[in-house]
Amino acid sequence: MLSINNLHVSIENKEILKGLSLQVNAGEVHAIMGPNGTGKSTLGNVLAGKEGYEITDGSVLFDGIDLMELEAHERAQKGVFLAFQYPVEIPGVSNANFLKAAVNEQRKANGEEPMPPNEFLKMMREKMELVEMKKDFISRSVNQGFSGGEKKRNEIFQMAMLQPKLAILDETDSGLDIDALRIVANGVNKLRSKDNAFIVITHYQRLLDYIVPDFVHVMYNGKIVKSGDKNLALELEEKGYEEFEHATL
Amino acid sequence: MTQQLENILPILQDEHQKQALQNAMNIGVPSMKNEEWKYTYFQKIWQQDFNPILSSATFDFNDIKTFIDNNATSSNRLVFVNGQFQHELSNLQNHPAINFWNAKNTASTNSNDFLLELNNALSTDGIFLEIGNNVVVDDLIEIFYLHSIAAPFINIKNKIKIGKNAVVKFAEQFINYDEQTAYYNTVTTLEVAESANIEWNKIQDGGNNFYITDNMHIEQATKSICAVNTFSFSGGITRNVLTYDVNGERSESHMNGLSLLLNNEHVDNRTLVNHNVANCESYELYKNILGGTSTGVFNGKIIVAQAAQKTNAFQSNRTILVSNDATINTKPQLEIFADDVKCSHGATSSQIEDSELFYLQARGIGKETARGLLVFAFGEEVVEKINHQPLKEKVEKRVAEILKIEL
Incomplete structure (x- = not known):
């Protein structure tokens, strides 16, 4: 599904990703771990199409298409979803209007008619239950005045509404208490299927107790330095990242 | 148009009107050298050939009726066509608690304002109504200003008195029936009695050949609430002068505005709040969305008199510029003579995040x-x-x- 090959990315002439390669197939969950400042969030942003990054080398193919050639909204329409580390507050745009626009733009891009309003509402209610959102959520402005936990739950809720093929969760666990973490993880697990894939970016092993990954990758200094199964995460929790520090220096 | 005024002067019948026109001519056409007109080029209106309307003109009744039916959002309406109040198209006259008084206002004022004097001299008609004490008008009262003749210069003067405890909402619709160019110079005074609650909406959307200079003066008595919401969506030049005299304690004044201009429009909003007495609140929120080569002007003045202790006055003017060639000129002015007040003002201009x-x-x-x-x-x-x-x-x-x- 996703094939990243020797990706080099700079921001303001500073190289952040230094030859990153990663293969993700449908049905898989990949965890990417690593200390602060190693380029984990950059990877998420680059895949989602945020502006300001310069791709200096390498390639990213998504279902065989050159993802880097597409604008952010085109990537989303093709099924790439980024759950933001810091979800943005959009005053004045209600969650309902925001998602209606998102769902219908995606449908339009796929040559489908807009979703009938009653069907849309039904779907919203269903997915809200999944992440235990309160009813007034529909009419509230996107993320405005939301607690940290509510913002993250909203990301998962949006993911549930848009049903992406590839979801990248950028530190979705940061700032969550144990109940919120359980709700978020539960939402993700219910959405897992043989047709979609997840990249879970995290600092801590904690989230991976709930969302069990098929692969764990260690990212260090702009590339993936080690890959393994879920046991690698436990190992990292115990030993930290010290060995990689020595390895790259 | 100065020549036209000189031609009209001898034919005006009413002495007050004559005097007002003479006053206007003595004051002279506003110039950009005048601080009040620094950013608005009034000559752009004045140099065009607008025709002052002094008598009634015929129009296609059914056509206009259909147009109003299609554009109305309420069943209560007051309609002006070519500067004349149209009884047949309006429907509030029979309301038991709404009193229409005389059809012509010839009272003289001696202002030093060119446009006010011009309105005194040339106003053909206006709404003169009095809403009784304790009257609650459920539906909106919609006022339509329409014209059917080419390039008219229309002066309308409204005088409205709101009784104690009355609750009324108005909407003034400056819209264009046939895309013709027109210049409206409107003056409205609104007296709001004790504990009344008034909302006044202005919808200014007559196309870019439509010019408006509007002057609204509000007097508020004790515990009254009065909100004016101004929406400007098109217009060659639109200038709104809104003045509140807050004369009764524990009253609330609200001013809101949205100018959404994406072409070459020019909208100038000027507000003045005179806090004359203690314990009142005023809230002001004007927003601009400016694109193309459009220009927004905002001048918000708040004067808190020495007696007006415990005044809360808030003012905010926020602009989003969606093009490189749009302009906003904004100026908050606070003059505070009382020592125990809360006043704030802020102006921002930004682009989309x-x-x-x-x-x-x-x-x-x-x-x-x-x-x-x-x-x-x-x-x-x-x-x-x-x-x-x-x-x-x-x-x-x-x-x-x-x-x-x-x-």
Whole structure:
């Protein structure tokens, strides 16, 4: 599904990703771990199409298409979803209007008619239950005045509404208490299927107790330095990242 | 048009009107050298050939009736065509608690304002109504200003008295029936008695050959609430002068404005709040969305008299510039003579936040739609001030249409 090959990315002439390669197939969950400042969030942003990054080398193919050639909204329409580390507050745009626009733009891009309003509402209610959102959520402005936990739950809720093929969760666990973490993880697990894939970016092993990954990758200094199964995460929790520090220096 | 005024002077019958016209000519046409007119080029209106309307003109009744039916959001309406009040098209005259008084106002005022004097001299008609004590008018009272003749210069003077405890909402519709160029110089005075609650909406959307100079003066008595919401969506030059005299304690004054201009329009909003007594609150929120080569002007003055202790006055003017060639000139002015007051003012001008744009794009919403949604949301804060659902929806629809987004 996703094939990243020797990706080099700079921001303001500073190289952040230094030859990153990663293969993700449908049905898989990949965890990417690593200390602060190693380029984990950059990877998420680059895949989602945020502006300001310069791709200096390498390639990213998504279902065989050159993802880097597409604008952010085109990537989303093709099924790439980024759950933001810091979800943005959009005053004045209600969650309902925001998602209606998102769902219908995606449908339009796929040559489908807009979703009938009653069907849309039904779907919203269903997915809200999944992440235990309160009813007034529909009419509230996107993320405005939301607690940290509510913002993250909203990301998962949006993911549930848009049903992406590839979801990248950028530190979705940061700032969550144990109940919120359980709700978020539960939402993700219910959405897992043989047709979609997840990249879970995290600092801590904690989230991976709930969302069990098929692969764990260690990212260090702009590339993936080690890959393994879920046991690698436990190992990292115990030993930290010290060995990689020595390895790259 | 100065020549036209000189021609009219000898034929004016009424002495007050004659005097007012003479006053106007003595004061002279506003110039940009005048601080009050620094950013608005009045000559752009004055140099055109508008025809002062002094008598009634014929029009296609059915056509105009259909137009109003299609544009109305309420059953209560007051209609002017070519500067004349139209009884047949209006329907409030029989309301038991609404009193229409004389049809002509020839009272003289001696202002030093060119446009006020011009209005005194040339106003053909106006709404002169009195709403009784304790009257609650459920539906909106909609006022339509229409014209059927080419390039008219129309002066209308409204005088409205609101009784104690009355609750009334108005909407003034400056819209264009046939896309003709026109210049309206309107003057409205509104007296709001004790504990009355008034909302006044102005919808200014007559196309870019439409020119408006509007002057509204409000006097508020004790515990009254009065809100004026001004929406400007098109117009060659639109200038709104809004003055509040807050004369009764524990009253609330609200002023809100949204100028959404994407071509070459010019809108000048000027507010003055005179806090003359203690314990009152005023809230002011003017927003501009400016694109193309449009220009916005905002001048917000608040004067807190020495007696007006415990005044709370808030003013905010926020602008989003959506093009490189749009301009905003904004000037808050606070003059505070009392020592125990809370006053604040702020003016911002910005562009759309990249982070917000990316968030919407990351959900599959195209850049243009995303911009539209964000700009719509910025304006929605003002649109939400309309407390009449059909009018609010109509304004929302119009905003969406201008921004090319689907609701």
